[in-house]
Amino acid sequence: MVREYPLQERIKLDKMEEECGVFGVYSSTKKYNVANLTYLGLHALQHRGQESAGICVNNDGQFNLHKGMGLVTNVFDEDKLKSLDGKIGIGHVRYSTTGSSLLANAQPILTNSIKGDLAIAHNGNLINGAEMRLNLERQGSIFHSTLDTEVLAHLVARSFKDNIIEAFTHSLQQIKGAFSIVAMTKDSLIAARDPHGFRPLSLGKLGDSYIVASESCALDIIGATLIREIEPGEMLIINEEGIKSSYYSERKPYNFCIFEFIYFARPDSVIGGQNVHLARQELGRQLAREMDVEADMVVPVPSSGISAALGFAQESGLPYQKGILRNRYVGRTFIQPTQEIRDLKVRIKLNPIRDIIKGKKIVLIDDSIVRGTTSKRIIRMVREAGAKEVHLAISSPPVIDSCYYGLDTSRRKELIATQKSVEEIADYIGADSLTYLSKEGLLDSIQANGYGFCTACFDGNYPIGKGTDKLAIENR
Amino acid sequence: MVREYPLQERIKLDKMEEECGVFGVYSSTKKYNVANLTYLGLHALQHRGQESAGICVNNDGQFNLHKGMGLVTNVFDEDKLKSLDGKIGIGHVRYSTTGSSLLANAQPILTNSIKGDLAIAHNGNLINGAEMRLNLERQGSIFHSTLDTEVLAHLVARSFKDNIIEAFTHSLQQIKGAFSIVAMTKDSLIAARDPHGFRPLSLGKLGDSYIVASESCALDIIGATLIREIEPGEMLIINEEGIKSSYYSERKPYNFCIFEFIYFARPDSVIGGQNVHLARQELGRQLAREMDVEADMVVPVPSSGISAALGFAQESGLPYQKGILRNRYVGRTFIQPTQEIRDLKVRIKLNPIRDIIKGKKIVLIDDSIVRGTTSKRIIRMVREAGAKEVHLAISSPPVIDSCYYGLDTSRRKELIATQKSVEEIADYIGADSLTYLSKEGLLDSIQANGYGFCTACFDGNYPIGKGTDKLAIENR
Amino acid sequence: MVREYPLQERIKLDKMEEECGVFGVYSSTKKYNVANLTYLGLHALQHRGQESAGICVNNDGQFNLHKGMGLVTNVFDEDKLKSLDGKIGIGHVRYSTTGSSLLANAQPILTNSIKGDLAIAHNGNLINGAEMRLNLERQGSIFHSTLDTEVLAHLVARSFKDNIIEAFTHSLQQIKGAFSIVAMTKDSLIAARDPHGFRPLSLGKLGDSYIVASESCALDIIGATLIREIEPGEMLIINEEGIKSSYYSERKPYNFCIFEFIYFARPDSVIGGQNVHLARQELGRQLAREMDVEADMVVPVPSSGISAALGFAQESGLPYQKGILRNRYVGRTFIQPTQEIRDLKVRIKLNPIRDIIKGKKIVLIDDSIVRGTTSKRIIRMVREAGAKEVHLAISSPPVIDSCYYGLDTSRRKELIATQKSVEEIADYIGADSLTYLSKEGLLDSIQANGYGFCTACFDGNYPIGKGTDKLAIENR
Amino acid sequence: MVREYPLQERIKLDKMEEECGVFGVYSSTKKYNVANLTYLGLHALQHRGQESAGICVNNDGQFNLHKGMGLVTNVFDEDKLKSLDGKIGIGHVRYSTTGSSLLANAQPILTNSIKGDLAIAHNGNLINGAEMRLNLERQGSIFHSTLDTEVLAHLVARSFKDNIIEAFTHSLQQIKGAFSIVAMTKDSLIAARDPHGFRPLSLGKLGDSYIVASESCALDIIGATLIREIEPGEMLIINEEGIKSSYYSERKPYNFCIFEFIYFARPDSVIGGQNVHLARQELGRQLAREMDVEADMVVPVPSSGISAALGFAQESGLPYQKGILRNRYVGRTFIQPTQEIRDLKVRIKLNPIRDIIKGKKIVLIDDSIVRGTTSKRIIRMVREAGAKEVHLAISSPPVIDSCYYGLDTSRRKELIATQKSVEEIADYIGADSLTYLSKEGLLDSIQANGYGFCTACFDGNYPIGKGTDKLAIENR
Secondary structure (H helix, E strand, O other): OOOOOOOOEEOOOOOOEEOEEEEEEEEOOOOOOHHHHHHHHHHHOHHHOOOEEEEEEEEOOEEEEEEEEOOHHHHOOHHHHHOOOOOEEEEEEEOOOHHHOOHHHOOOEEEEEOOEEEEEEEEEEEOOHHHHHHHHHHOOOOEOOOOHHHHHHHHHHHOOOOOHHHHHHHHHOOOOEEEEEEEEOOOOEEEEEOOOOOOOOEEEEEOOEEEEEOOOHHHHOOOOEEEEEOOOOEEEEEEOOEEEEEEOOOOOOOOEEOHHHHHHOOOOOEEOOEEHHHHHHHHHHHHHHHOOOOOOEEEEOOOOOHHHHHHHHHHHOOOEOOOEEEOOOOOOEEOOOOOOOOOHHHHOOEEEOHHHHOOOEEEEEEOOOOOOHHHHHHHHHHHHOOOOEEEEEEOOOOOOOOOOOOEEOOOHHHOHHHHOOHHHHHHHHOOOEEEEOOHHHHHHHOOOOOOOEEOHHHHOOOOOOOOOOHHHHHHO | OOOOOOOOEEOOOOOOEEOEEEEEEEEOOOOOOHHHHHHHHHHHOHHHOOOEEEEEEEEOOEEEEEEEEOOHHHHOOHHHHHOOOOOEEEEEEEOOOHHHOOHHHOOOEEEEEOOEEEEEEEEEEEOOHHHHHHHHHHOOOOEOOOOHHHHHHHHHHHOOOOOHHHHHHHHHOOOOEEEEEEEEOOOOEEEEEOOOOOOOOEEEEEOOEEEEEOOOHHHHOOOOEEEEEOOOOEEEEEEOOEEEEEEOOOOOOOOEEHHHHHHHOOOOOEEOOEEHHHHHHHHHHHHHHHOOOOOOEEEEOOOOOHHHHHHHHHHHOOOEOOOEEEOOOOOOEEOOOOOOOOOHHHHOOEEEOHHHHOOOEEEEEEOOOOOOHHHHHHHHHHHHOOOOEEEEEEOOOOOOOOOOOOEEOOOHHHOHHHHOOHHHHHHHHOOOEEEEOOHHHHHHHOOOOOOOEEOHHHHOOOOOOOOOOHHHHHOO | OOOOOOOOEEOOOOOOEEOEEEEEEEEOOOOOOHHHHHHHHHHHOHHHOOOEEEEEEEEOOEEEEEEEEOOHHHHOOHHHHHOOOOOEEEEEEEOOOHHHOOHHHOOOEEEEEOOEEEEEEEEEEEOOHHHHHHHHHHOOOOEOOOOHHHHHHHHHHHOOOOOHHHHHHHHHOOOOEEEEEEEEOOOOEEEEEOOOOOOOOEEEEEOOEEEEEOOOHHHHOOOOEEEEEOOOOEEEEEEOOEEEEEEOOOOOOOOEEOHHHHHHOOOOOEEOOEEHHHHHHHHHHHHHHHOOOOOOEEEEOOOOOHHHHHHHHHHHOOOEOOOEEEOOOOOOEEOOOOOOOOOHHHHOOEEEOHHHHOOOEEEEEEOOOOOOHHHHHHHHHHHHOOOOEEEEEEOOOOOOOOOOOOEEOOOHHHOHHHHOOHHHHHHHHOOOEEEEOOHHHHHHHOOOOOOOEEOHHHHOOOOOOOOOOHHHHHOO | OOOOOOOOEEOOOOOOEEOEEEEEEEEOOOOOOHHHHHHHHHHHOHHHOOOEEEEEEEEOOEEEEEEEEOOHHHHOOHHHHHOOOOOEEEEEEEOOOHHHOOHHHOOOEEEEEOOEEEEEEEEEEEOOHHHHHHHHHHOOOOEOOOOHHHHHHHHHHHOOOOOHHHHHHHHHOOOOEEEEEEEEOOOOEEEEEOOOOOOOOEEEEEOOEEEEEOOOHHHHOOOOEEEEEOOOOEEEEEEOOEEEEEEOOOOOOOOEEHHHHHHHOOOOOEEOOEEHHHHHHHHHHHHHHHOOOOOOEEEEOOOOOHHHHHHHHHHHOOOEOOOEEEOOOOOOEEOOOOOOOOOHHHHOOEEEOHHHHOOOEEEEEEOOOOOOHHHHHHHHHHHHOOOOEEEEEEOOOOOOOOOOOOEEOOOHHHOHHHHOOHHHHHHHHOOOEEEEOOHHHHHHHOOOOOOOEEOHHHHOOOOOOOOOOHHHHHHO
16 A cells, blocks of 8 residues: 555575464553563564564553564664553564554554553464455445554454453454464453464463563563463463453464474474474484485584584584584575676575585585575585585475465465475585485474474474465465 | 544644535546546645645556545645546545644545445535434444544445445435545546535546536646536536536535635635635725724734735725735744744744834734734734734624534634633733624625525534534533 | 765855854853853744854853754753853854855854863954964864964964963954954853954943843843943953953044944944934934835835835835735745745745735835845835835945955845946846935935944955955955 | 874774774686675674775776775675676775774775885784884875875885886885784785784685785675695785785794683684684683682673683583673764763663573673773672672683784773783672683683783783884883
8 A cells, every 4th residue: 555665675595484472461560661661572473473563552552553564682672672661562573574554553453442552473374364355345435554463453352342351352262374463452461362372372370460572582581480381272361360361262283383383483482392492403313214325414404404514413413513604694684796796695604614514425414495595606606615515404305385374374385395305405505415305204303292293394284274365265 | 443643833823714525537638637636636625635635546446545644735746646647536624623733644545345446535514414323233233433424425335325425425314414525446537525514525527537626726726627516415527528517416406615715715716706805905905994093003823814904995995005924934844942042933924123113003814803812912923023003804704603514713712713702812812993894794705506504613503503513512 | 174064054145155153151159050051041042043053151161061053042951051061151143144144154163272272262363364374284283174263372372472362462452353252161151352343342240240241132031231332452261250350452433333233233232322113213214314215115124124114114204114024934944845936935924915015106215235136026026016116225425345254245246236237237136226325325314333344245345455365365 | 193083982892893894805717706706805804904905906007996984884885896897806894993984994994106006905913004104204104094004105105116016015024013914005905913913814725816805704704614724924926927925024932912712703714723612611610610600591792702601601610691791783983872871882782681690699700901991880780680799700801901013902001901800800899709810821721722812901011012002102
């Protein structure tokens, strides 16, 4: 609708991307500064979204919201944090595809309706979002963003239930898809997870305060203790009367996104009792078991391949070598240089250490291949640095289908593994050999208590279907 | 809802204030740059609102909107104007009371609904706005501003008429109050005026382009010709098929806001065939006829009293003297100095010329008195500059009631003329005498063809009642 | 040196322009907030320069400076003023020609040298500036601006006198030209005026504080009392020991810039005991005496012609009419619209009132003609509004030579009166007749005690020569 | 002099910090975009300074400079880079101590003097800077920054040599200390290194362009080839006539800063033929040889301890474990949260992985200890995560003296190793044991061709004395 003008772009390697991270806090005595805790929590969740950030705080019914494009540290300064005073707060970081990278799409969203003020932050994707939206528009609703979150807000506004909590519960029952939601009314913090538990959501405690966060690393940074995860189909209401759990829906078996373990979640987070780094290290060990290769060393593509490479080295007995360096000042917007420097996109982030690689047979470890373009560039760069052989080992199976549950995969036809065999991919990216981890190896390696997984991107089995969203329709 | 942080405030003398100015242009061949014309037009209408400005342009259905707080020249720069390309454009300047001086309340507003994209800019006030809004919220509508304009947008979105023009017509029939509206769909420019014609709205032509503007001075600046005024109850649709007039409502007798002639409208504008400066000069002549005073000279309070003072001097034969100077760099935000300099608020804008005033009996001319605080300060300042006698003459009757049709008067009880007699006011403000123009003198002086007037602020006769708005309720 | 990027330009009518305004305050007890007083004072001097503004405050030897491009109200906000704490302050507003409109050239300038911290603000022009600068550069000085003021700072730094006040005095003796200077050391406020008194400089008092300002209107705004003017060749040192006057140079006869009375100074200022507005009114009276014309009315070009037009009307008996309106929101940057609207440059500022002008013979009054382009546009605009005859009367003689003493006149060859006779000018600008005030009439009308005048722009008699500056060289 | 207002501060762990990085490019045919190459080069050198960045480009004598506070990616956007057109460019990134973190101190500096325009960027510290500066001020020079670089500019301006290159050479002979300098006249790129080669400086080639950069990683990012290093005492002049080498001073034996190998330089850079990562790995191996400890695993403090930890693990046979995670979005300004969360400063950057550490005896590897405060916090954090024993091993000797050659060490008395024995330090920081690498072990491990080292911070042997700088005086 309204155009925006991105002068700079982020230099991204070819990865699947998480859509969002959410955080909420209720501090009845205001012992802790709610805005500060949320700021810190969002900082710890920054890897889940770097394009916009927002915090909404509620001071006895007075809602104050600030959001902006960019990293948490860019969007907030001391004055802005100081202006956000209250005892309930929610926050959000967002990754988004280029087309809809608008401030209007930043979260939390704050709406005023007959039910009262309501702020919502959401991680996930509704598979009936487009349908619900059209339906609401047909009834005369006016939308201000392209967010699924706004659908939920309209459902609450139109609910026949007068009480806002009941209206919220009622609205949750109408949406389908993957969602971990934190929301805030004038007196309550709400947390809810979809019936299949696609996306993570944890509950913690810090003194008298309750915290809800996408990952446990956001509890660690503020010194909070992890209590448990929100269950699939569960909704928590936290207010002056304490914390109240209920199930707005029948609890379905877990279909947790396995890519959280492979790539998205932070290595120091714990999900289902399983530390993420150790899970990835185990994927590397399993990969070593499944692969038969003669080489001089194991080299990770930093930082996504480090954990698996350590496991691979431990299991295979090959030395682990830091053969590629990652510039730690990347990860933000970068001006696309105008001139043609070959492989520049990769070089801005990565640089090989020639004296390690030269003349060596290396096993290069990464977590996944999406379109193959970055793998191709990295392998070329490593060869130019003198590598004798490059064997690429991937700590997950081939990605063959799109995600409809909150990840930004490319379209199905852009996924290299839907177009080529493993040999053809190896050939295309210039590897001497290419090995993927088996699906069985993947599932056996992760020990999350009581968790089942969504592996749709590896096998096309969508636990709740693809829905009616634009991507789903385009991919048909 | 969302707080904002005004660091600076405008130094205002105690005046009634216009709420808004509107402008629209349709250039079928794009011979003229629609954004540039709107920018110029808004500049000419800047006196009608200095707190926010916005332009929305439509390029074959692609709507681009930019708005911001401040003057037109602050909100727009070359890049922003360049980014607004299209053949239809509407613009808005807004004055607002401090409480709601938010970007969210800037206009035009742009909404996307099942009826299509719609941009609206509005000058006036709906007397059933609060009621309509509550009604819509009860049906589940979510509002993003506190603007009456958004009520209209929701009515269009919810109309049972499928066609957006029909839905717009239908919605106009539901709102009551004072309004001059320009709106834009993907292919049409719409202009509409309330059935009583409270606020001005003119139609002009520049080459192949049609222009709609609050005042004719906005036509002059771009070299356009004034065709006529939009009639009360009339709606114009301008698109590829040309210009089409219809009446969405029965045309009522004109109740044009007489304060436009007394103070708001620009002196070079023409309304109902009457030039505004000449009307004010005639008010001054009439005032001289009604007043009996012996004095050395006539001195206007600049700039509001200049036209009437010229007329007063002509009629009375007293010399017209520029005894007070107005700093021409005021009229924007100004930091309120922290220390106490007596009468500083007035001195930042006005400075007496001592050598003219000293030892003289002066007739001081202004257009109106609202709360009396500024008149008091000006008279004190003039006395300190040595004036022997100060006779204040006002070119309109005492303001005794609030406006519900689009002006920002103070609340009824803050109006000095509701609390004190003319003698008491003279005493309070420190004048040797105080003379108001009679209501009859006022009405006789203005020669606008076919026009009747709303004089509610002088006599409490509200042509369509006070309505259910917050101010109306507070004043009960 | 360093480029800047002006996206917008100021819409200027064709006028001579003042280079600068200066202001200084010393408040020994800090009873008054020095930064606030300076802010207000600069606001009152805004007409002397609108391109940059700056304030430097000294808190017990800790100098704080803030300056920026734009109007005083744009450059300063509450936080910035608060950060400027101290008991001595100086400020500056600057007009500059396009080429050197850089932040590096904004004043005051603050330099640290072996003599201590020194802040300087300067109004005027040194005729030996270029020569001195080259000399200093030859000795190894590095300049950071193209300002004459920096020459003075380098002279102080290099002076053989150890004491900074003595070094300053010594440096003043080396510079030649027109200058009114305020400066500040760690403990003293300094004010100095060139030996011929080309540019104005007044001394005032507010409670325990001393004020120095370019014009008395800057004393009025803060409620200060005018004590006297700084004398030609005089230097004041104001510090804990009180105020000390000395003459760094022999006092020469006054050669005060007569254009201050004609156009630059604010009408409410008093110079040499003469109020500026009354002086201009007298010029108008004299012009009426010198001119023989039959007409229906007198119309000023606002705002420069208003005072003279009032005098003309009084003397001639013709009615004074407000036939042209000035948009009071101009006077700042304005985006140059891209399309060709005839006479747009004038129309953005001025609009005729057709109903006054139509069919009438008018005497149009302005203060001066520089290149003639604007007069031509105004006359065309007035004729298009229906004027039957347009007789242009100018309240000063023809400008036939450039100024080397601090005004931005165009180059000599661009001055229309050096190229054409009065008849040819009338023809070029499209006037039915053109009358200039005689030089004698001009000099007779202004009653400033003890003042003589520089009239070089009217007669080429330069009291101290043209000097070696770039403009002087180009004009040879 | 002029205050600035830092609202945010950087969360820093307790490290010695490099002062600066420099970059220069000469592209005779303009085949490459000089500003883009410099932008990329500075990005690769970002680890050498994160507080300000600047680029100056020279287009046939027209110098354009842009600099600002913050990271390279924050200071420059597409418009700013586009505005920097030319065939010679130099750039700079700067770290600075809080007190002087001013824009005025950002580099490159650009000066105009009788010798012509000259831009300079400098890495290092002059030990006779304060003395030279005082001397120049006594001769009347005015300084605009507190940079040593400006001393050099004034020397050039005042040199008795007329030719700017000769004046530059002459000036280099007058300064003493550590410096790697790139400079630019209207037609030449200059590179110079101090006679002892304290700080690094490399020469590279990309097509027809010559590149000079602090480290070889800045050549890698743009695909340039490393030719050689600039020699101690050498000056290069690169212009249309090609590249010309000369020695402005007798070449002294190398006293290269050994801390570049220990901590500052990027692991992928090559200095004296030695890859930095491999050097650090070798330090870890040597540390393992020198240390006698029984433990379960080796854990690096990321990222400074990673390379040494890998070497330590290889030599000791203990498993290398990623027991602490570093948040990769840190490294920029961060709002200091107001409430007291214990060890928050460390937690914002680092988080332990409990499931790895719990119940284990760990060897924790870091590169150095400065004040000990961060080590103390990290060890506490690791213990709270359940570590059974924590043995801290440092891959360099105790830091016992300040640096006067361009590093920001704390003052001597703040260095923990000057105050306490190794056992006392272990006790203070809470380690079960503490082992430093021996100085001999350090020197034996680094194989840089023909290099000798400055080890003053470890042994107090200052190759050229401490000089007369403020720090030197304070530390006496």
